[in-house]
Amino acid sequence: MATQEEHPLIAEYRRFSPGSETLAERSTAVFPGGDTRSSAHYGPYPLVMDHGSGCHITDVDGHELLDFMNNFTSLIHGHAHPAVVAAVKEQASKGSAYAATSLNQIELAELIVERVPSIEQLRFTSSGTEGTLMAIRCARAATGRQKIMKMEGGYHGSYELAEVSLVPDPNERGSLDAPVSLPIDKSFPESVLRDTVICPYNEPERAEALIDTHAQDVAAVIVEPVLGSMGMLPASHEFLAALRRATERHGIVLIFDEVITLRLGDGGAQSVYGVIPDLTCMGKIIGGGLPVGGVGGKRELMQLFSPSQENPVMHASTFSGNALTMAAGKAAMEAYTGDEVKRINALGERLREGCNHAFQQAGIKGQALGMGSLTNLHIASNGVLHDARDSIAGMIAAGHIPRLLHLCMLRRGVASASRLMFCVSTAMGESEIEQAITALHESLAELGPYVASERPLLVA
Ligand SMILES: Cc1ncc(COP(=O)(O)O)c(C=O)c1O
Structure with missing residues (x-):
């Protein structure tokens, strides 16, 4: 249930996912913290999924999401190849x-x-x-x-x-x-x-x-x-x-x-x-x-x-x-042939390029890093990140903003890991990459006023 002082973007997420919220209450009774796997958990509660097909995963409220999580990079062909x-x-x-x-x-x-x-x-x-x-x-x-x-x-x-x-x-x-x-x-x-x-x-x-x-x-x-x-x-x-x-x-x-x-x-x-x-x-x-x-x-x-x-x-x-x-x-x-390896690595490159452009346009400090089909968004930095210390400094500076961005992206039909890891599967093509980039543009536009008031240091 929403609390009075809850962040407006979290309240929006609750309105988006009533079926998941109901099941999250049952989950919390039988699993510590409401989940059986800490890495897949996020607040206020994770979406509960019903089925997956190709690059899409559908939650219990019927939203069809583009799945860039792919069970933490394991589903190289998406769902049900x-x-x-x-x-x-x-x-x-x-x-x-x-x-x-x-x-x-x-x-x-x-x-x-x-x-x-x-x-x-x-x-x-x-x-x-x-x-x-x-x-x-x-x-x-x-x-x-x-x-x-x-x-x-x-x-x-x-x-x-x-x-x-x-x-x-x-x-x-x-x-x-x-x-x-x-x-x-x-x-x-x-x-x-x-x-x-x-x-x-x-x-x-x-x-x-x-x-x-x-x-x-x-x-x-x-x-x-x-x-x-x-x-x-x-x-x-x-x-x-x-x-x-x-x-x-x-x-x-x-x-x-x-x-x-x-x-x-x-x-x-x-x-x-x-x-x-x-x-x-x-x-x-x-x-x-x-x-x-x-x-x-x-x-x-x-x-x-x-x-x-x-x-x-x-x-x-x-x-x-x-x-x-x-x-x-x-x-x-x-x-997973050599041609497919090359194809999805190139899609990953395009995803990073588009995401970097979205951060620039939104005037929010952030960038997409990674290699081939593996990408992660980093809020709070647009310089070189080369080790864990750089990455942790970014996480501290970004505070709750990445978590809100993740929820905004889910509401726009794009699923990533809550730490903003995106991986491309062979079930994806150029249109799915463009869809994700558009969702990032829209999400950053929605997030912008909150960044300015709650974490002004993140304004580029
Ligand atoms: C680099 C790396 N090594 C090992 C593991 C552990 O694999 P598993 O979760 O299948 O036990 C993971 C899991 O995410 C990983 O990312």
Whole structure:
């Protein structure tokens, strides 16, 4: 229910979505905070969805929204792609999980090995979280070292090590030369913080120096080629090359977390940058919309998982490689051809260009950043953002404005992540991109007076 002092744009959102609001009340009774997944939640309540088709998703009030969220980049073809639906239907009638190898499993693995330069062998997992976890265990077993270096602002899944210093408090995070390992909530054991070395993103010299300093204890360096949670900030080539050089020098395993970025090139972001890691973590698009993850890499590293080894790295996981996911993933990946990669990357470029123009026209500080089909809007900045610190400074300056913009866009039929992440699916074409840009123009026009009165520093 609306409160008297509620922001007028939130009140508008409530008027737009009465069916979702009613269901949100029921949700709140059974889920903490009204949701079963923190990352997908936003206030005052998220829209409740009824069905999806192609690039559209329809909520319970009957609004058909253009879906740029695509389940946080996992739906490379949007919703209910015919080939994926057919593959899942066929497989469902044959059973969903066998606890045994299946043909689709082998063929999806072969496709990945053929495309991704670093991958000679792989293991499927049930989530990206499990993929990064297994990569870390593999690296520790291979090197006999314990510490893991991760990037400030990097996200690798739902466990403590994967989230250390995800959104570090500016007052506690220390200098760029020696960033402090910080927890994101009260659940973190001290031991995890001690075992994590934090590296600033996009700082090649500092990264090399940190690796040299900690080399004796570090099993792996894990990095996203595009820093997703901090707003799709692409790594510079020099940065990834520096990580490659320094890890090679010290026998440290270099892990690329390509859970999000695999979509950026035929062989993932590594094929775009031409920097090849030892291990690659995957997820999202390789499951065709079903739960999935994976880790792959050099044969000699992946062999550590082999049950025929004397003391293999344990990897069990009831639903890894399940038949339904493998059928969906194979159909989706076969349909994601090199031409489609190029086409949606170009649509992403056009989206960023149009969004940047919309911010300029509206006279509001903001910009679209990203790479290929991955885009994030950043309010409060129109300069260069190259690391988590830049991104966090923008979030602090922007305050509640991005949240309001997200709700304005939803009311105009365009769905993104609430942190304003937009990803393009193959179900989209130029007209959908133009529709999103128009919605941004209109939303910024509506938002303008509130920006001027509530956050005047954001007026350009
Ligand atoms: C870069 C990255 N790594 C790992 C994960 C974890 O994947 P999952 O949510 O499938 O566990 C995510 C999820 O968003 C991610 O963005």
